[in-house]
Amino acid sequence: MRWPHATAPAWIVHAGFLICALGAGGGFALAAPGARAAIYTLVVMVSIALFGMALLAGHLTHRRPWLVAIGGLLLLLAGQLLWPYWIVGGHLGRAEGRPADLLLAAAHGLFLIGAALAVRHRMSADAGGIVDAAMVGVCAGGALWIWVFQPHLPAGATPVGQVQVLTDVLVLCAVTGCLLRMAGAADGPARTTLGYLLLTVVLTGTALTVGALGVPHRGAWSGTLMLLAFLTIAAGAVHPGAPAAVEPASVAERPAGRFRLGWLGVALSVNPAITAVQALRGDAQAASPQLPIATLLVIPLVLIRFRQLSGQRERAERVLAYQASHDELTGLVNRRQMMAEIDSALAGPHPVTVLLCDLDGFKPVNDRYGHAAGDEVLRTVAARLTEVAGPDRPVGRLGGDEFVVLCQGGTEAQVAGLRERVTGALSVPIPLPAGPVSIGVTIGAARSTPSAPLDRTALIAQADAAMYAGKPTRHPRAA
Known part of the structure; x- marks a missing residue:
């Protein structure tokens, strides 16, 4: 099955959406209640069919978020088939606590999970902002x-129904915030797809609000808005930019500056401030459990944010620690860290040998x-020294073209064999874009034993002297 690619004209989707919206929306508004239920069910089924076709055609990548969204649509379809006149009859948002209300809340929960899965890919570099x-x-x-919502609840609203509507409101507002963040950072076709998904959430929330406010003909208004919401989510799925909407974006996380933290603090203070005002006014709604529930639902998000910040700090500390102890060019331990390694080895009971290598x-x-070629030579030398030395012998770069290998334990014959292997490894020509080059190495060795101990300064000095003593006998080779 062929499907429009990201370069396909998007006007086809826009035109199809407008035609379906005008036809289905107008027909729903003018039809009798029985026909409205049939139109609504047909639109839900068409939306699910479009999703399924897009998935089967491979148009929708990162399939899991879309599959979760289809799960939400299937729940809504099941609710419509079981209670076909529930929305048409104006029950949406009335907090009646019926099974249809609970099924709607479960469907919205699936949409939230789908949005979270999509965010995981799309905004992985801005998870904190999400x-x-x-x-x-x-x-x-x-x-x-x-x-x-609460001031307009009908007398028949049940506690379970109020919690359900509150949950719907909170979920829809959370998804709206995430999609606004994503759409603001996106560009090109992905922004249009995210715009359709955002419109879906806004239409759903508006339908819920219309029902809760008890406006005249709320069944027709809520049904029309929900019908349009189904069409927008289907349009988002078939839009050419849908694959890009869940692809990782190249938006780096922005630091949480004072302005952003200030707004976040204001947002977190809203619910406690409302509760305090209600208590001071002696408002009967102050004893309502719904607002504390809303506040409790923020706590997991706060904990997630703290975990993100803690992880960022730990990663930054690891990076700083690595940079403080390693050479940036070669990745070997730097001079400071190598000196600490030698001090630690000298404090042990085994003989310690250092091989000072000068190219x-x-x-x-x-x-x-x-210099670019020189840097490549140094990186190749570092890799070969590390391979020859093995995991038990630290290799460091002292600076320039000087390297050091630290040997703990081992006999003098073993150290001599290591010197030969280092010389042989570094004598192999090094491939460069301009052609292979050959270098040599002069090695100065010094050894400290329990019977003839040396401190670090003396050990390095002896190795340095041995290395320079060997220089005149060698003939450097240019490429």
Whole structure:
């Protein structure tokens, strides 16, 4: 099955959406209740079919978020088939606590999970910003519940129904915050797809609000808005930019500056402030458990944010520790760390040998081929020294073209064999873009034993003297 690619014209999707929206929405508004139920069910089935076709055609990559979204649509379809006149009859948002209400809340929960899975890929570089957006959304949902929904609840609203509607409001507000963050950072076709998904959430929330406010003909209004929400989510799935909407974005996480932290603090203070005002005014709603529930739902997001910040700090500390102890060019331990390694080895009971390696013929490589070629030679030397020395012998770069290998234990014959292997490994020509080059190495060795101990300064000095003593007998080779 062929499917529009990201380069396909998006106007086809927009035009199809507008035609379906005008036809289905107008037909729903003008039809009798029985026909409305049939139109609504047909639109839900068409949305699910479009999702399924896009998945089967391979148009939707990172299939899990879309599969979860289809799960939410299937729940809504099941609710429509079981209770076909529930929305048409104006029950949406009335907090009646019926099974249809609970099924709707479960479907919205699946949409939240799908959005979270999509965010995991799309905004992996801005996970903190996404969590912040979700927290702001949940806090805004708490205020929306207190000021808009709760004052208009009907007398027949049940506690379970109120919790269900509150959960719907909080979930929709959290998803809205996440999608706003994603859409603001996206560009090109991905932004259009995210815009469709955002419109889906806004239409669903508006339908819920219309039902909760008890406006005249709320069944027709809520049904029309929900019908349009199904069409927008289907349009988002078939839009050419849908694959890019869940691809990892190249948006680096922004530091949590004062402005962003200030807004986050204001958002987290909204629900406690509302509770305090209600208590001071002696408002009967102050004893309602819904607002504390909304506040409790923010706590997991706060903990997730703290975990992210803690992880960022730990990663930064590891990077700093590595940079403080390793050479940036070669990845070997640097001079400071190698001196500490030698001190630690000398404090032990075993003989300690250092091999001070100075490259021969390195300067002509730098002069002839440039510093980039010289850096590549140094990286190759570091890799060969590490391979020859093995995991038990630290290798470090003291600076320039000087390297050191630390040997703990071993006989003098074993150390002599290691010297030969180092010389042989570094004599192999090094491939460069301009052609292979050859270098040599002069090695100075010094050994400290329990019977003839040396401190680190004396050990390095002896190795340095031995290395320079060997220099005149060698003939550096340029490439």
